[in-house]
Amino acid sequence: MSTGKGLMATQFVKPDWLLYNSFSFGMDGLGAIGCCTFRPGTCSTCYSLLNVGPGRPAACQARSQATRREIHVVDHDSIDVADLAFMIAEVPTVSLRLALVSRDLDWEVAWGEVVIDRPEKTAFRTWRYASNLYIEREVPGPIAALLVGGKQEDVDGVTVLPPKTTSNALAERLPGQQRRHDLVTPWPRTEWRISHLQTPATAQQGLLVGDGPTFLSADAAVSAFFDAAASRMVSSRPAWRIVRHEQKAWIHRVKITPTKLVVRVKGSGLAGTSIELSSPTSHEQRPIGKQGTATFRLRESLPAHTILCLRTSDRWLDYRYFGDLTPGTRDDSIEWEQPGAELELLIAGGEGQHVEFKESLREESTRRKAMRTVAAFASWNSGTILVGVNDEGSVVGIPPADRDKVAVAITNAIRTNVTPEPPYAMRWIEHEGRHVLAIEVVADTQWHACGLQEPRFYVRRGASTMPATLPEIAMGFGGG
Structure with a gap:
């Protein structure tokens, strides 16, 4: 050598x-x-x-x-x-x-x-x-x-x-x-x-x-x-x-309409596999045919806490969980033809570790609190802020004429107040004629501070955004 x-x-x-x-x-x-x-x-x-x-x-x-x-x-x-x-x-x-x-x-x-x-x-x-x-x-x-x-x-x-x-x-x-x-x-x-x-x-x-x-x-x-x-x-x-x-069998695409869920599966090892759709109140299972597709009829909108599982007799190969939609991480394999149902799933669990509701961000104090939550999601566990949803989980929406103005204001607020600027995406969801802005923040491997004069680190505890403690900061920097 x-x-x-x-x-x-x-x-x-x-x-x-x-x-x-x-x-x-x-x-x-x-x-x-x-x-x-x-x-x-x-x-x-x-x-x-x-x-x-x-x-x-x-x-x-x-x-x-x-x-x-x-x-x-x-x-x-x-x-x-x-x-x-x-x-x-x-x-x-x-x-x-x-x-x-x-x-x-x-x-x-x-x-x-x-x-x-x-x-x-x-x-x-x-x-x-x-x-x-x-x-x-x-x-x-x-x-x-x-x-x-x-x-x-x-x-x-x-x-x-x-x-x-x-x-x-x-x-x-x-x-x-x-x-x-x-x-x-x-x-x-x-x-x-x-x-x-x-x-x-x-x-x-x-x-x-x-x-x-x-x-x-x-x-x-x-x-x-x-x-x-x-x-x-x-x-x-x-x-x-x-x-x-692991590409022998995997879920390639899921299409959800008001009446059905269609799943497309890819891979070289589909023989003997099946796809299962389970919720707390229902359970169905279909074999994967030669075309690699299966269809499930939906009596109503997709229930919360539903699992779509590609499996063999005793082992999962791939799955999607429709609980809180893993807030902060957009799943590109899922296509919704009923966006309102997606929003309902996000709202179903209420505010919590990964979800925050904001009726609006017109007030400066409300924007500051939202930016702290952005920093907490980015530093710790990812999450989604729904602007246009009040504290009770009711969709109040944002007027269509204000959509562009609101999006620009939020972009500027994140760029100005959160350091370094975190990975995030914004998208509009329509529900019964009302427009809600979803701010999806992805956590990465560094801390993000919030504040201009006195930058501070924040974490999410349940449904609250709180200043990070010294042990939490040390853990985040690899010292815990």
């Missing part, structure tokens, strides 16, 4: 262990796996890139099957990093992103990301600075598995040292269109997060100028490289984030 810091913009270099027996995950406390050393003829669970023959060792086969059961079934869990590394190694190629910090003659991973079954082609990127290096490549799964498992590896001629991490990974399985950690996908996905044992060094301080875009700080470069976003708190970012896209 190379010990220098050179970077070659060439084809991936295979390390020696892919050709010769020299290494085992049984070393350094990652768990002995008996026969599973890196040598030609062993199975993919042992990280060999060779085909598996009939002589596959029984112990290795059992370990592989156990790992698949653990990783594929649970929705929320804490799993061993070694098990996760085994899964990555079984994938022929993965997308690898690394934010590296100079360490003597080598580079140490400050933050890393592995994407499995990425739908689009992996970008080939290299941003190099005096003490920081950012690279994105498509690499063999075993290479990424070694790095995640805590072993040094070469990536395009660069000797990469893994970060010191916990021995377990937190796993979460997410349905399509659900945002988590600045990522939303049309199909379901599973995410694993492995934490640092200590805060990584960012090495270079101040302005980053080099063979890549110029940034004010290393934090800004990390946010741009991984999230294509402005500078955010990287202290809350895990050492490793592993994302697996």
Whole structure:
């Protein structure tokens, strides 16, 4: 392996262990796996890139099957990093992103990301600075598995040292269109997060100028490289984030009319699947046919707390929950031909952690309170402010002639009062001839302050917006 810091913009270099027996995950406390050393003829669970023959060792086969059961079934869990590394190694190629910090003659991973079954082609990127290096490549799964498992590896001629991490990974399985950690996908996905044992060094301080875009700080470069976003708190970012896209069966489009709900499903594994529509008062289930569509008749408008679930006999594949419509996050897969029903679902639960009603924003004091709520939603848990709905949940609406004026005033108020300006969207919803403005605010990984003279941080507690406490602020900045 190379010990220098050179970077070659060439084809991936295979390390020696892919050709010769020299290494085992049984070393350094990652768990002995008996026969599973890196040598030609062993199975993919042992990280060999060779085909598996009939002589596959029984112990290795059992370990592989156990790992698949653990990783594929649970929705929320804490799993061993070694098990996760085994899964990555079984994938022929993965997308690898690394934010590296100079360490003597080598580079140490400050933050890393592995994407499995990425739908689009992996970008080939290299941003190099005096003490920081950012690279994105498509690499063999075993290479990424070694790095995640805590072993040094070469990536395009660069000797990469893994970060010191916990021995377990937190796993979460997410349905399509659900945002988590600045990522939303049309199909379901599973995410694993492995934490640092200590805060990584960012090495270079101040302005980053080099063979890549110029940034004010290393934090800004990390946010741009991984999230294509402005500078955010990287202290809350895990050492490793592993994302697996799951496109075998997923909900592509849902159309809701006053009399029916039509769902369109896509994927390569639709055989044996069905779609279920359940609410507290009703339940229906339809098989998914060759056309990938199913239709449900609605006696009235769609009930609150309805679940649309694409499933097998005992496992969900994708779902949509029509409870509070996940305020603050717009679901582009849902098409409403009865916008009033969408508003009714938002109002049904009343004001709470994710929903705020404002009859109007004409008064300065009311606008100030609304801006505090915008800051709280953006800093903590996302949410929707409905302008044109009074405290009792009645739709009073905004006069059509005032729509443009109201939208401009709110845009200016957010830009002026909330720092930094948060991610949000505004849209109009019509209900029985009345117009309501929905301000949908998406939480991100940084605090947003409200106020010009005395900026303060705010959080949402139930249906109230309150100043954040010092422990809450510390937690938000990665100190909790």
